Structure formats: structure tokens, C-alpha cells
Amino acid sequence: MAYMDRARRVIPRGMTSRGRGRAVPVAFRRGRGAHLYDLDGRGYVDLVMALGPLLLGHSPAAVIEAVRRQLEDGVQFGGQHVGEAQLAELIVEHVPSAQKVLFSNTGSEAVQAAVRIARATTGRRLIVKFEGHYHGWIDPFFVNSPGVSAAAPAENALIPVAHNVAGQPAPTEVLVCPWNDVAALEAVFAAHGTEIAAVITEPIPFNLGTMLADPAYLPAMRDLTRRNGALLIFDEVVSGFRVGLGGAQAMLGVTPDLTTFAKAMAAGFPIAAITGTDEAMASAIDGPVFHGGTYNGTPLSVAAAIATIDFLADNAATVYPHMQALGEQLAEGLRALATKYTIPLVVNQIGSVLQLMWDPHLPVRAFADADAADPAPLAAIGELALAGGVYAAPRGLMFLSTAHTGDDVHHVLGAYDVAIGTYLAQADIG
Ligand SMILES: Cc1ncc(COP(=O)(O)O)c(C=O)c1O
CATH class of the missing domain: 3.90.1150.10 (Aspartate Aminotransferase, domain 1)
Structure with a gap:
């Protein structure tokens, strides 16, 4: 061609x-x-x-019209603008666990920010991710994702952490665990409980089979993280606004501490959100966490997201x-x-x-x-x-x-x- x-x-x-x-x-x-x-x-x-x-x-006409209007008013301000708070309010209204909202541009960035916040809030370093789950392309979480071969495995208690590039060291701060297996997660917490900052999961793994967990699994994950002082991060980059206005957490009735959103929230315009409870976001509210980005909350994407969520709310x-x-x-x-x-x-x-x-x-x-x-x-x-x-x-x-x-x-x-x-x-x- x-x-x-x-x-x-x-x-x-x-x-x-x-x-x-x-x-x-x-x-x-x-x-x-x-x-x-x-x-x-x-x-x-x-x-x-x-x-x-x-x-x-x-x-979609309603979104394109909102973006067209924003184009007339300016593309980028480098300062706060009225749409940001309006969008954050909409997300807080619809997402059960959202009390505070930060914006970035892609799902991969949002995951990085959520993990940084989790580490700073808990003062811990280790992150548990699940075998075959995809949380974006950025190191160190692009390990044991679909299509990643075990090029340079680093051992942990359960599954070797595999980097996708041969010769690159696999990160030691990530623990990989099989999904939908309560005993395996209990074993990870038994071995590393006091060092785990967060467990990150797609609540509905759309990247590895589009399936629901056993009914007891996500509640068990919620319970284990809470009892061990770790945060629970739901990666709702795919499920957010697609399975319902409140995402998978509303659909499944399990409430995480932090959540990442992107994709369906803005009808194709690049924007992502990191949401959390006030407690989980403490390190970003008045703690040391730096969350930056020239294009964070960029007005065209914010306008698109407001129009998208308004449309979904009106027509849910x-x-x-x-x-x-x-x-x-x-x-x-x-x-x-x-x-x-x-x-x-x-x-x-x-x-x-x-x-x-x-x-x-x-x-x-x-x-x-x-x-x-x-x-x-x-x-x-x-x-x-x-x-x-x-x-x-x-x-x-x-x-x-x-x-x-x-x-x-x-x-x-x-x-x-x-x-x-x-x-x-x-x-x-x-
Ligand atoms: C669950 C999940 N998290 C994170 C990402 C990364 O998002 P992005 O491609 O916007 O960086 C994706 C992308 O497909 C995803 O499916």
C-alpha cells in the first residue's frame, strides 16, 4: 500500500x-x-x-459544537480556567469515589500520577499489578502486559516480573499477581503487606478477555488493601463512562481510593482524570506530590469532556x-x-x-x-x-x-x- x-x-x-x-x-x-x-x-x-x-x-455533533465554541475563546491558557472546575464537579457528581480530580492527557500519564500519589500518601513503594493487565506503555508498569514476553524476569514470590525489552532490568518495585485469585493476593500481602503502597487493577479487564471477576474477588481486594494500609487504584481508562456514568465502581459496588479515567470521557479528545477520596489524595492536596503538565486541563479537551458527560447524563x-x-x-x-x-x-x-x-x-x-x-x-x-x-x-x-x-x-x-x-x-x- x-x-x-x-x-x-x-x-x-x-x-x-x-x-x-x-x-x-x-x-x-x-x-x-x-x-x-x-x-x-x-x-x-x-x-x-x-x-x-x-x-x-x-x-458527535454536541461535542464538536462545544469544542468549536471553545476554539473561538482560546486554545491554551497556561492558567486556571472555568471549564476545569465545571468538569471536576461533574465527575465528582457521577463517580462514587471521587472527591478530588486532577487532569492529564492520556491514560498512561494518569496511571503514573495515581501511583505517585499513592506512594506519597502511604509513604510506601511497592505496587501490586495483575498478570496480563495493561496500564499504559510507560515504565515500570509496562510489565507482564498482554504481548510482553518474559525477556528479563525479576523474581518475586508469585510471578516473575517481565520487562518487554530483552536486556532491560525488570523493575523490583512491581509485584505481579494472578487476577481473580483471592489466595494469591493474600499471599502477596502476607509476604509484603507493610511495604505495599497500592494495588492497581482494571475492575473489568477489557484488555485481557472482557470478563467479570468472581463476585467475592473485588470486595476481597478492597478488604485486603484497607486492612493492610494500602490504597486500591481502579484503572477505569476503558470502563469509565463506557459501562455507565459512575464507571465499573458504580456498576460493581466496590469503591476504590483512587481511579484513573480517559478514553470515553471526552469522545476522542485527549484528556485523562485522576480521581480520589480526600484521604487518598492528601499527598496531592497539601502534600509534596508534584503533578504537572503543559497540556493538563487543556481547554478544548475539557470542553469536549463536559459536552460528553452532559450528553451521557441527559441520555443515560x-x-x-x-x-x-x-x-x-x-x-x-x-x-x-x-x-x-x-x-x-x-x-x-x-x-x-x-x-x-x-x-x-x-x-x-x-x-x-x-x-x-x-x-x-x-x-x-x-x-x-x-x-x-x-x-x-x-x-x-x-x-x-x-x-x-x-x-x-x-x-x-x-x-x-x-x-x-x-x-x-x-x-x-x-
Ligand atoms: C486499562 C488501560 N489503562 C491505561 C491505558 C493507557 O492509556 P493511553 O493509551 O491513553 O495512554 C490503556 C490504554 O489502552 C488502558 O486500556
Whole structure:
């Protein structure tokens, strides 16, 4: 593809985020509603949706209008502006654990800030993260994430911490624990309880299977952290505002000390939030924590976030049930294809997010189960679906938006029907 040849000459691998890689190259010029248009004008039903932010579809009118108004009033102030407090008030209103809010630009930055605050508030250093969870690309938390091989493991009591670059030392301040396993977490606290500053988890792990924990697991995590003087951080970069206005914490009824938000909170504009209780945020309120950033609370993104959350609050009674119904329609259609072709395709779905897996270990309860799946067939089918006008991530993670319709789902199922049939025919010949 001519564009990718050009891009590769000046951009490593021709792409500015590794998560966008795929075997069949494609590049886009325009997005509208639930659809993307490539450089040749070909349209696709978009199931990537920027990997999460586009809950309201591409360029939703209410958000674009708010950003247009802000453009007239200035792009960047380098000082406090009225939108920041308005946005923070909205978040405090909707998110159960939020009493104070800080802004940064991306989920990765928000995680760094939350961890710094947790360490300063508790005066401790160790962070517990879970096997296969992704909390952004920044060291030292980009360890034992999906796709990270055990290049330079550092031992701890449970799972060796693995850096993704061979030769780099694995961080010793991170403890990796299997998820959805109360006994394992108890063992980590028994060994290191007085040194643990925080446990960080995606409350709903959308990056490793889109599943719910056993009902007792997150309450046990809440209890263990509290009893040991550690903070609980929910990484709601994906789940925040997507599963409901109050995020996964409202949906699941478990309240963390600190939370990170990004993605769906601003309909595609870059902004992230770090929220917490007054107690957990003490080190940032009148303690030593430095949280800086030229673009923190940048007015265009703040305007977008206010418009997004206002829209979701005004329409929550219809938006979230609609997303659940559409998600179910797509999941059931894909499961019917699995039956039709007798293939080991497993479809997990929570609201507007689906995860397809090819022959995982059942039941899928944690990373090891999802990791047992074979990624190759799904990637191949995803590439074949591209020819049928569906843009879906090769790793089988699908996002729907309020802009998707039943007709879009119908189109996706038709394209997957053809793609699976073609894949199986090719596999037979091979
Ligand atoms: C759960 C989670 N945390 C953090 C991040 C990092 O966010 P960003 O890509 O905005 O840096 C991601 C990104 O996908 C994520 O899924």
C-alpha cells in the first residue's frame, strides 16, 4: 500500500501506536458516526472506535459544537480556567469515589500520577499489578502486559516480573499477581503487606478477555488493601463512562481510593482524570506530590469532556441499555456463526465491548485462560473481514458506539460469515 510505504520511510513501522498494527495495511482519511473511510474512499463499519474513546461515534455533533465554541475563546491558557472546575464537579457528581480530580492527557500519564500519589500518601513503594493487565506503555508498569514476553524476569514470590525489552532490568518495585485469585493476593500481602503502597487493577479487564471477576474477588481486594494500609487504584481508562456514568465502581459496588479515567470521557479528545477520596489524595492536596503538565486541563479537551458527560447524563436511561442490547445482538450473532461453522470461537461481551477468543481455556477467569487462546485464526479472520467492509482489531477486541445501528451489526455479521467461511476454506487447502 503506497501510503504505508511512504510512512515507513519516516515513521518506525509506519505507525504511531503499536496497538494499531495489522497484517493488511489500511489508512484513513475520514470518520463519521460508526463509519471510517480509507484513502480510496472505501467505507468500513468501525469496531475499533479508537480502542475505546469513541463511545458517541466519530465527531458527535454536541461535542464538536462545544469544542468549536471553545476554539473561538482560546486554545491554551497556561492558567486556571472555568471549564476545569465545571468538569471536576461533574465527575465528582457521577463517580462514587471521587472527591478530588486532577487532569492529564492520556491514560498512561494518569496511571503514573495515581501511583505517585499513592506512594506519597502511604509513604510506601511497592505496587501490586495483575498478570496480563495493561496500564499504559510507560515504565515500570509496562510489565507482564498482554504481548510482553518474559525477556528479563525479576523474581518475586508469585510471578516473575517481565520487562518487554530483552536486556532491560525488570523493575523490583512491581509485584505481579494472578487476577481473580483471592489466595494469591493474600499471599502477596502476607509476604509484603507493610511495604505495599497500592494495588492497581482494571475492575473489568477489557484488555485481557472482557470478563467479570468472581463476585467475592473485588470486595476481597478492597478488604485486603484497607486492612493492610494500602490504597486500591481502579484503572477505569476503558470502563469509565463506557459501562455507565459512575464507571465499573458504580456498576460493581466496590469503591476504590483512587481511579484513573480517559478514553470515553471526552469522545476522542485527549484528556485523562485522576480521581480520589480526600484521604487518598492528601499527598496531592497539601502534600509534596508534584503533578504537572503543559497540556493538563487543556481547554478544548475539557470542553469536549463536559459536552460528553452532559450528553451521557441527559441520555443515560437510553444510551446504556441501547449499548447493552446492541452488544448482545453482535455477540449472539457471532456465537451463532461459531455454531454454524463448528469453530471454537468464544465471545465475551459486557455492554458495548466484545472480546473474541479462539479456543481459550474455559471458563475464562483470568489471563492464563485468555492467553491459552490461539491469536492467529482471529487475526486472519479480522483481516478477511476488512475486505467485507469491517474494521476490527486483529486481537478480537470490539467496541460499539451510540452511532452504531442494528444495520451495522447486520453488516458486521455478514462480513464475518464470509470471512470465517473463507478462512476455513483456506485452512483446509493449507
Ligand atoms: C486499562 C488501560 N489503562 C491505561 C491505558 C493507557 O492509556 P493511553 O493509551 O491513553 O495512554 C490503556 C490504554 O489502552 C488502558 O486500556
